[in-house]
Amino acid sequence: MNARQSTPEPPAAKPAGVRAGVEPAQHRVSRYTHVVPMGKGRGALYNTRTGAILVLSGDVYENVRRQFSSRCAGRERRIYVDRDDLTPHLRLGGFIVEAGEDELAGLREQYELARSSSQFLLTIIPTFACNLACDYCFVASKRGTMSVQVQDAVIDFVRRRLQSRTYPSLSVDWFGGEPTLALSVIERLSRAFTQMCEDRNVRYAAQVITNGTRLSGSAVEILERSRVTRLQITLDGAAAVHDRRRPHRSGGESSYRQIMEGLERVVGRFLVRLRINVDQSNANGVWMLLDDFERRGWLSQGCRFYPYLARLSPLTDACASVSQQACSLAEYQTLSARWMRRLARLAPDVIYQPLYQFPEPKLYNCGAVGANGFVFTPSGDIHKCGLMIDEPREAVGRVDQQLDEDSAAAQKWKNWNPFDLPECRECSFLPSCLGGCPRNRLLGRKVELRENCRFFKEHERRLLRLHVNLAARALKPARRTEAPQP
Amino acid sequence: MDEEQTRIKKDPVVWVRLPRSHTVKELHEMGLSGAGCFGGDTCIVASSFEADAGIVVRPDLAELLKTAGLEPQDRCYGGGVCIA
Numbered sequence: 001m002n003a004r005q006s007t008p009e010p011p012a013a014k015p016a017g018v019r020a021g022v023e024p025a026q027h028r029v030s031r032y033t034h035v036v037p038m039g040k041g042r043g044a045l046y047n048t049r050t051g052a053i054l055v056l057s058g059d060v061y062e063n064v065r066r067q068f069s070s071r072c073a074g075r076e077r078r079i080y081v082d083r084d085d086l087t088p089h090l091r092l093g094g095f096i097v098e099a100g101e102d103e104l105a106g107l108r109e110q111y112e113l114a115r116s117s118s119q120f121l122l123t124i125i126p127t128f129a130c131n132l133a134c135d136y137c138f139v140a141s142k143r144g145t146m147s148v149q150v151q152d153a154v155i156d157f158v159r160r161r162l163q164s165r166t167y168p169s170l171s172v173d174w175f176g177g178e179p180t181l182a183l184s185v186i187e188r189l190s191r192a193f194t195q196m197c198e199d200r201n202v203r204y205a206a207q208v209i210t211n212g213t214r215l216s217g218s219a220v221e222i223l224e225r226s227r228v229t230r231l232q233i234t235l236d237g238a239a240a241v242h243d244r245r246r247p248h249r250s251g252g253e254s255s256y257r258q259i260m261e262g263l264e265r266v267v268g269r270f271l272v273r274l275r276i277n278v279d280q281s282n283a284n285g286v287w288m289l290l291d292d293f294e295r296r297g298w299l300s301q302g303c304r305f306y307p308y309l310a311r312l313s314p315l316t317d318a319c320a321s322v323s324q325q326a327c328s329l330a331e332y333q334t335l336s337a338r339w340m341r342r343l344a345r346l347a348p349d350v351i352y353q354p355l356y357q358f359p360e361p362k363l364y365n366c367g368a369v370g371a372n373g374f375v376f377t378p379s380g381d382i383h384k385c386g387l388m389i390d391e392p393r394e395a396v397g398r399v400d401q402q403l404d405e406d407s408a409a410a411q412k413w414k415n416w417n418p419f420d421l422p423e424c425r426e427c428s429f430l431p432s433c434l435g436g437c438p439r440n441r442l443l444g445r446k447v448e449l450r451e452n453c454r455f456f457k458e459h460e461r462r463l464l465r466l467h468v469n470l471a472a473r474a475l476k477p478a479r480r481t482e483a484p485q486p
Numbered sequence: 487m488d489e490e491q492t493r494i495k496k497d498p499v500v501w502v503r504l505p506r507s508h509t510v511k512e513l514h515e516m517g518l519s520g521a522g523c524f525g526g527d528t529c530i531v532a533s534s535f536e537a538d539a540g541i542v543v544r545p546d547l548a549e550l551l552k553t554a555g556l557e558p559q560d561r562c563y564g565g566g567v568c569i570a
Binding site for chain 1: 503504
């Protein structure tokens with residue numbers, strides 16, 4: 001024990017309003033509690049481990065802010081609050097913890113448990129074929145559609161896993177290429193998966209990540225029959241820019257117009273997330289899209305249509321060319337916040353959708369480091385990370401062979417652990433960051449890793465303020481529904 | 487109303503997001519007032535920026551979710567993650 005710990009700090013001066021005789025318990029400020037001023041004498045407490053957000057005002061906020069200042073965080077000390085009824089709130093949110101609690105050990109234990117019992121999540125690439133020729137696409141050079149033999153092997157793989165383990169749910173992401181070019185594969189595999197899940201009382205959920213150009217009436221019916229409930233579709237801005245960047249391989253047709261026609265069919269039938277890629281050259285043109293969506297009635301209640309801005313960035317070497325046009329993190333955050341404020345005015349329920357990267361506690365990073373996440377390529381290779389499918393040697397197995405979970409390729413993901421990284425272990429953002437993208441770490445992508453740290457350390461406050469303000473706005477339509485007082 | 491009560495009225499404690507869903511009983515055991523609570527971001531409908539203090543729980547949560555176009559998935563309705 002060092003000198004600082006052996007000498008308890010004197011309690012903070014009791015502010016006016018403290019009830020005589022109330023002796024607070026021995027607590028300390030959680031190492032994961034952040035205090036964010038909100039202006040007008042208000043401030044928010046946010047705990048990155050529990051995700052709790054509590055907004056305080058006036059003297060209460062001022063007193064808590066003083067005691068929770070960063071120099072105190074994580075150190076054992078008595079916490080005095082100026083109202084004896086505030087303590088349960090602070091404990092509930094995890095803003096204060098018992099003096100002896102080892103939060104880091106608890107977090108590590110939770111992480112290990114969560115990844116070892118992770119969600120059964122399959123990313124299936126039924127085909128690498130695509131009808132578009134986007135110049136930044138990282139799967140552009142690959143070919144092949146999943147054969148019946150590989151499909152059967154995938155079904156056997158899933159059956160064996162469901163027989164040997166207890167899963168509450170199976171989630172499938174259909175990815176590509178353009179997955180709707182292989183609807184027969186989606187339909188056949190979905191039929192087998194849903195039957196197996198029904199037999200074992202396992203919940204089933206599926207989404208398709210599609211370019212949205214082939215959502216004909218019959219395609220939509222097949223997707224519904226295949227129990228797909230969510231679609232993610234991408235735009236590259238308004239019509240002219242989009243068509244220039246996402247041209248058809250065969251030329252001619254406007255992919256933008258086809259996407260809008262497809263959206264007319266699917267909005268209201270599926271939960272649709274419309275990812276709008278932005279960079280410096282198309283950012284100014286996105287506002288007319290919102291007007292168009294409103295005019296089409298897609299932002300009405302119950303439509304479950306969620307358009308959001310995504311920062312175009314070089315995920316892999318194959319799409320490195322986008323980095324010259326990319327928005328900076330700050331530019332993107334400003335744009336995204338403006339978008340969300342406008343969108344929330346039109347569709348208040350967007351607050352319930354994680355559309356703007358507001359930090360939340362994570363149980364584990366992603367399917368790649370979860371024990372039960374797998375990516376299947378059309379040829380039958382099994383990968384852990386969908387961004388590593390370029391490299392056959394990164395495959396952790398073949399679908400027609402027994403999966404060797406101790407292979408070198410598999411061990412790389414299994415051994416990934418943010419708690420082994422000193423800078424992450426000490427960081428107060430660890431519960432919502434968990435060291436960032438494991439692939440970036442494994443490949444030593446320093447620029448992306450630095451940017452990830454900056455995202456949390458420089459932008460969390462802005463995002464928290466945005467989140468709280470949107471929450472306040474979302475209350476307004478609710479108030480209108482209240483029955484009049486007698 | 488004495489001076490202290492007046493000051494407390496002006497200093498509302500507003501939950502924007504609870505760590506998880508809580509039953510009424512759990513809340514009461516923790517010394518929190520309220521008639522029910524649903525974890526995650528939908529707790530915004532269980533709080534009010536004009537509340538006096540404590541957790542203010544709206545009795546018409548199901549109706550509000552319906553109005554917002556949301557379907558209750560489980561006992562816990564809320565949070566980006568739960569909804570997703």
